[in-house]
Amino acid sequence: MKCILIDKPEGHYQSHLTEVDEASLPSGNVTVQVHYSTLNYKDALAITGQGPVVRSFPMVPGIDLAGRVIESSHPAYRPDDLVLLNGWGVGEKHWGALAETCRLDGDWLIPLPSRLTARDAMAIGTAGYTAMLCIMALEKAGARPEQGPVLVTGASGGVGSFAVALLARKGFEVVASTGKLDERDYLKALGAREVIDRAELSQPGKPLARERWAAAVDTVGSHTLVNVCAAMRYGGLVAACGMAQGLDFPASVAPFILRGVHLIGVDSVMCPRDTRVRAWERLAAEVDGPLLETIAREITLAEVIETAGDIMAGRLRGRVRVKIA
Numbered sequence: 001m002k003c004i005l006i007d008k009p010e011g012h013y014q015s016h017l018t019e020v021d022e023a024s025l026p027s028g029n030v031t032v033q034v035h036y037s038t039l040n041y042k043d044a045l046a047i048t049g050q051g052p053v054v055r056s057f058p059m060v061p062g063i064d065l066a067g068r069v070i071e072s073s074h075p076a077y078r079p080d081d082l083v084l085l086n087g088w089g090v091g092e093k094h095w096g097a098l099a100e101t102c103r104l105d106g107d108w109l110i111p112l113p114s115r116l117t118a119r120d121a122m123a124i125g126t127a128g129y130t131a132m133l134c135i136m137a138l139e140k141a142g143a144r145p146e147q148g149p150v151l152v153t154g155a156s157g158g159v160g161s162f163a164v165a166l167l168a169r170k171g172f173e174v175v176a177s178t179g180k181l182d183e184r185d186y187l188k189a190l191g192a193r194e195v196i197d198r199a200e201l202s203q204p205g206k207p208l209a210r211e212r213w214a215a216a217v218d219t220v221g222s223h224t225l226v227n228v229c230a231a232m233r234y235g236g237l238v239a240a241c242g243m244a245q246g247l248d249f250p251a252s253v254a255p256f257i258l259r260g261v262h263l264i265g266v267d268s269v270m271c272p273r274d275t276r277v278r279a280w281e282r283l284a285a286e287v288d289g290p291l292l293e294t295i296a297r298e299i300t301l302a303e304v305i306e307t308a309g310d311i312m313a314g315r316l317r318g319r320v321r322v323k324i325a
């Protein structure tokens with residue numbers, strides 16, 4: 001089978017497109033023919049070696065797949081079933097989806113929602129699913145459109161683009177923070193009411209700032225998340241899922257103890273199955289073809305390594321879907 005393989009011979013990190021014997025696939029009770037995968041920030045970290053994503057070598061990256069079951073000894077799946085996978089350490093410690101074939105634990109799979117094609121599902125991928133998890137977390141904590149503006153950071157990225165579009169479709173007034181001000185029209189087309197320069201948020205700031213946001217989705221971390229928390233309105237809700245600026249959080253407790261700000265962590269990788277299924281059901285109901293075409297571009301397996309470099313250099317907007325078969 002054709003796949004991207006990451007290896008570290010004599011300590012020298014390398015990723016390449018290659019052919020691997022299917023006998024080398026890891027153990028698992030379901031074998032899937034991958035139709036589409038995606039390229040996320042995490043995959044780009046893994047492929048370029050710029051972040052400690054890969055836990056063992058050699059590794060096939062790829063945290064997302066949509067495809068067709070070839071073989072299964074799992075009670076829930078039979079050959080020809082269409083399935084979806086996001087996370088569970090696939091592409092990090094278990095061979096992943098940037099490959100023609102993937103062998104997995106069937107407990108990690110969910111059926112592809114009937115309203116989505118494999119191609120649509122991978123335009124959404126982990127980014128869209130994580131954006132939905134953030135929105136579900138904010139709603140569960142009580143966020144409502146009439147409370148005031150919602151900030152989305154890293155707005156032109158995969159998670160950010162979906163967060164902007166899905167929040168706007170629910171009637172929220174969305175303010176998009178971006179380093180790509182030339183993507184203003186794209187962000188407005190997704191539904192952003194206002195676009196701000198991320199430079200306003202990325203430097204060390206004060207523990208408390210003018211109260212601006214009722215809620216926020218942060219994909220950036222570091223000083224940006226600190227400044228987001230500092231500018232929340234009283235009782236404001238922040239869903240934090242990313243670290244594009246950094247994993248650090250050099251914050252003061254002031255927003256939490258003086259303004260009752262809630263900081264809610266969002267994880268897609270180990271997220272329980274029933275929450276995943278609900279998130280994907282909502283995605284299937286709330287996205288449409290034109291939105292997916294606006295957000296996603298499509299590449300082949302042969303273009304993955306170069307595109308991973310573009311992601312790390314911050315040159316791309318939206319999502320990257322990878323056509324496998």
Ligand code: NDP
Nearest residue numbers: 041154155156157158159178179180242243244245267268
């Ligand atoms: P993308 O690369 O598509 O988007 C990241 C965006 O962050 C960029 O487009 C850019 O947006 C902004 N950005 C990049 N570098 C910086 C920087 N130095 N300072 C400030 N902003 C920056 O990534 P994804 O959308 O796929 O993922 C976003 C983040 O969320 C990543 O950190 C990823 O690891 C994390 N993530 C976490 C998940 C979880 O389960 N918790 C699941 C999925 C993703 P702009 O130019 O518009 O400012």
